[in-house]
Amino acid sequence: MDRAPGLSVRAKLTLSYAGFLMLAGALLLAAVWVFLLRYVPERALIVSAGTPTHGVFPVRSNLLRVFAPRAAEVLAFLLAFGLLGGWILAGRMLAPLTRITDATRLATNGTLSHRIRLPGRKDEFRELADAFDAMLARLEAHVDEQKRFAANASHELRTPLAISKALLDVARTDPDRDTGDVIDRLHTVNARAIDLTEALLLLSRAEQRSFTREPVDLSLMAEEAAETLLPLAEKHGVRVETGGDIAPATGSQALLLQLTTNLVHNAIVHNLPEQGTVWVTTSVRPETVVLTVENTGEKLTPQQVSTFTEPFRRGTERVHTDHAGVGLGLAIVRTITHAHDGTLTLTPRATGGLRATVELPRKQ
Known part of the structure; x- marks a missing residue:
């Protein structure tokens, strides 16, 4: 099936990790900002020590000017850290899938003897790899059986044809030979060839399950x-x-x-x-x-x-x-x-x- 190109699974996982980390960071910063708004007064009275002067300053507006750039820096750091860390983590997580994909390509090219044999403890990837190895083993055994069957069937079909040819050659080179004996033997050989052909057709029909229950x-x-x-x-x-x-x-x-x-x-x-x-x-x-x-x-x-x-x-x-x-x-x-x-x-x-x-x- 032809498909349009798109992002790799590793890139999608990386963006997902980075996006989740950014969202978590933004929520954390929002929680900090709400906490500050709740407990920091809007204005504060400032009294200079040793002097009678005093003044009122807008604390929250100054806090916003200080907090916003720092929050932006934190989010930028989280974005860079999320992209880099997500790329590395996604690569490690998808490494078994890469081995399975390579084995699939080999099987597609006709190499059924290759096995993944993924090491490590049991998880979803290893279950998939083990199931794929078992499938390859069954396919290899089935293909080998079909090859043996084809070779044996060819040999079995070739035998009566070769005998028929030999009988006809003998009858042609020896005109005085009893034709009745040759015909009887040809009948026996051909009957065996017909039986073999019908058996092969029956075997194929049963394998395809093309019958009404x-x-x-x-x-x-x-x-x-x-x-x-x-x-x-x-x-x-x-x-x-x-x-x-x-x-x-x-x-x-x-x-x-x-x-x-x-x-x-x-x-x-x-x-x-x-x-x-x-x-x-x-x-x-x-x-x-x-x-x-x-x-x-x-x-x-x-x-x-x-x-x-x-x-x-x-x-x-x-x-x-x-x-x-x-x-x-x-x-x-x-x-x-x-x-x-x-x-x-x-x-x-x-x-x-x-x-x-x-x-x-x-x-x-």
């Missing part, structure tokens, strides 16, 4: 997701159990169904080789509703679990399964949860497997 029952979402993924569960030999309370929330039905489906899909695919189980339950708390998806599986460490919501973070077994997905399942779950002002908690189960808990605000 409406009443949603998470228990119905859980039942629909379990029913949809039943063939996949039977293929993997996994039993899916659903239950719980009616869980009224507010949000996008499509996004919350996608969230539930991703959790159940993840629980089915990353389960025991046989005779695995997935538990999908909903519950109600005073202010929130909770969706919990648990599964059996290999034992996990908290360090492993902490990386599961990062985009494209997949273990070796995830890459080579038929239903490995595109590496965005839990990242989408986290984004949809945050877009609905909720929380996602992932914890390893003591007996193996994962417990995913989504807590959303309850519809009142």
Whole structure:
């Protein structure tokens, strides 16, 4: 925004200090003058010692001639002292703000690693500096995450395109090759690229919160997701159990169904080789509703679990399964949860497997 030039804050504070000091001095001098007028007589009888002569002199008029120049000198001194002292005090008071402004300029130019780290005890400026440092830390982490996401997304999109190109080159250089096999492989690769693109679009939509909020029952979402993924569960030999309370929330039905489906899909695919189980339950708390998806599986460490919501973070077994997905399942779950002002908690189960808990605000 273009603004007309004006006085600096330091100059305004200096003038304010000097003006207040002048006002205080003027009030003090006025009080002294009122005191003198009250207790000094208007005229006084002067008698010379040892002589019979005497006279009456106007005391107040003489006092005014003496008092006025001295008062003017005092006010002039207060003005000079107020300007000089106010300039120094304002500079010291605004020094932290200067550091914050410099850090803001660096951040504007793209330098997010700089921190103010304002020393001293807690006050308004230090609270502002600490809040700004925390904001810079979050921004830096977000930008780094977006850079990693862009690099990973580019790599993931490049892979199916490179495979498609290689298959087409082989088909072109080897006319006798079975075209049916090439078409099948191209279909599989292109389907994966489409899935990845749709997942990226869904992730972007959830991050922008460009959806209409409406009443949603998470228990119905859980039942629909379990029913949809039943063939996949039977293929993997996994039993899916659903239950719980009616869980009224507010949000996008499509996004919350996608969230539930991703959790159940993840629980089915990353389960025991046989005779695995997935538990999908909903519950109600005073202010929130909770969706919990648990599964059996290999034992996990908290360090492993902490990386599961990062985009494209997949273990070796995830890459080579038929239903490995595109590496965005839990990242989408986290984004949809945050877009609905909720929380996602992932914890390893003591007996193996994962417990995913989504807590959303309850519809009142």
